[in-house]
Amino acid sequence: MTGSEAREERVLEAVGQRRELVNDAIPEELPITDPERLYEASRYLLDAGGKRLRPTVLLLVAEALADVEPLSADYRSFPSLNGSDVDVMAAAVSVETIQSFTLIHDDIMDDDDLRRGVPAVHREYDLETAILAGDTLYSKAFEIMLDTDAQADRTVRALDVLATTCTNICEGQALDVEFETSSDVLTEDYLEMIEQKTAVLYGASSSVPALLLGADDETVEQLYGYGIDVGRAFQIQDDVLDLTVPSEKLGKQRGSDLVEGKQTLLTLHAREQGVDVDSLVDAESVEAVTEAEIDEAVAELEAAGSIDYARDTAAELVESGKERLEVLPDNEARHLLEQLADYLIERGY
Template identity: 40%
Template sequence: MENTKQQQKLSKRIDARLSELALPKEPSLLYDPVRYTLSLSGKRVRPYLTLVGCGICGGEVEEALPAAVSIELLHNFTLLHDDIMDGAEKRRGKASVFKKWDANTAILSGDAMYAKAFKQLQVYGREEAYTKEDYSLILDIFLNSAEKVCEGQAYDLMFETEEDVSIEQYLEMIEGKTAALISGALAMGAAVAGATEEQIEELNYIGKKVGIAFQIQDDLLDILADPEKFGKKRGGDIVEGKKTYLSLMALQRSEGSQHRQLKKLLLAENNTQDEITDVISVFESLNVIEDTKSAMQYHYQEAIEHLQSFGNSSYKNEITDFFNRLISREY
C-alpha cells in the first residue's frame, strides 16, 4: 500500500522529530537497541494518525509532533516486549532486538522507550498555551492506551491455552492489542488541538473500528494474500495455532465430525500443506471467508461514516483516503 504525498510529508516530519531525540551513546547496551529499532522501516501509521487527528480538529499539526512521537515510541516499546513473548526472530524483515541482543536487553530498551515517550509529552505541561487540564487529558489518553494494550496482550496470552474462545472475546482482545493505539493516536491529536469532548470521543470510536477492521483483515490476508506480497507463508496462523476471526467463526458454525476434525487440525503442531488446505476448505464450506470480509467492511465503513461528523478539510480527505486504501489492501 503506497503512501500519499501528504502521508510521506507527515512521516518525514515524524522521522525528523525522532532523529532529534539525541539518544546518549552510553550505556550502549541500553540505547543501541533503541536506535536500531527506530531505524527499522516502520510505516509510522500511529504518529501519522496523531497529526491527522490534530489537523481534522483544526489544530496546528506541528504542535502535535511530540504527541505523535510519544505514540510511536509507545508502539515500538510494545513490539520489543511482544517479540520476547512470541519468540519472534524477525521484526520488519530484520532481526528482532530479542534475537540480535537478548531478552534482558530488549526488556530494558523497551522500558527506556517508554520513559522517552513520557518525556515527549512534558512539553504540553510546560507551554503556556496548554492548561493543566489540557496536559492531564493528553496524559490520560496516552496512559489509557498503554493500559488497554497490556490488557489486550494479556487476553491474547490467555487465549493460547483456552480451547473455547468466543468471537466477542476475540473482538475485546483486538480492541486492546490492535485498536487501542490507533484510537489513542487519533484522540491525542484531537486533544492537542483543543478539540471538544464529542470530537475526541468520535475519533476514539473511529480508531477502534479501524483497529478491529485492520486485525480482521490481517486474519483474512493470512489465507488469501500472495505470500510474496504479504511477507508470510499462506496459513501461517493455522500452523501456529492462532485463534483468528475465521477459525473462531468456523468452530462456532461447524458441527459433529466436521467440528471435531477442524478442532484437531487447529490444535495440531506443524500442519502439512494439505492440512492447511483442508482447514481453508472448511472455512469456504461454512461461508466463513465471505462473512469475515463483510465484518471487515462493516467496521471500516463505520469508521468512514463517523468521519462525516467533521467539517470538510484536507485532513478529512487525507484520512478518508487512507482508510479506503487500507480497505483495498490486496489479497
C-alpha cells in the same frame, strides 16, 4: 486505474510524506545517549522502518481539526483551536514509541527471530537489553508527550489516554495468550481482545491531537471511536491476510496463526458453523506446514463463509469509523482519513 487502486496510491503517498517527517523527528525525540547500547537497542526497530500509520492518523486529525491544507503547517508549532501553538509532531513520535515498545515485548514473548526484515531486538542484542529497551521506550513515550507545549489540563488528559492505552494493550495481550488454550472463546470476546491489544493505540492516535488542540468532548469521543473502529478492522484484515497472501509476500509462513492455534475471527466463526478448526492443519510447527495444507484449510474456511464474514465485519467497522469523522470540518485531511480507513481493509502486503 480502478477507484480502489487510485485510493491506495493516494493514501500511500499521504502516509509516505508524513512517515518521512516522523522519521526525521524520531532522532530528535529519542537521541542515542549514554548508555549507548541501551539507546541503540531502543532505537533499533524505529530505525528499521515501519509504515507509521498511527502517527499519520494523529497528524491528519490535527490537520483536519485546524482546517489547514495538508502538510502546510509546522507540526512543531501547530495552531490549536484557541490560538496557542502545540508540538503535534512530539505527540506523533510518542504514539509510535509506544508501538515500538509493544513490538519488542511481543517478539520476546513469541520468541520471534525477525521483525521488519531484521533480527528481533532480543536476537540482535540480548534478552536483558531488549526488555530494558522496551521499558525505556514505554517511559520515554510519556516524557515526549509532556513536551508538546499544550495547555497543562490538555496535557494531563492526553497523558491519561496514553496511560490507559498502555494498560489496555497489556490486558489485550494477556487475553490473546489466554485464548490460545481456551475452547469457549466467542466472537465478541475476540473483538474485545483486539480492541484492547490493537485498536486502542489507534484510538489514542486519533483522539490525543483533539485533546491537545482543545476540541470539545464530543469531537474527542467520536475521534476515539474512529480509531477503535478502524483499529479493529485493521487487525481483522491482518487475520485474513495471514491466510490469503502468499508466504513470500507476507514475509512469514502463510497460515502461521492457524498452525499455532491462535484464535481469530475466522476460526471462531468457523467453529460456530461446525468446522473442526483444530484438525484443519496437522503440522506440528509452522516450519513443517505445507502450502497444500494451508490451501485445503482456506478452502474449508471459505466454504463455511468465515473469510467473507471476517471481511464483512471489517468493512462494517470501517463504515462506522468513517461516519464518526462527521465531527471534523469537510476538508482534504478528513477525506484522507476516510480513504486511510478504506485502505486498511483493502491493503495487501
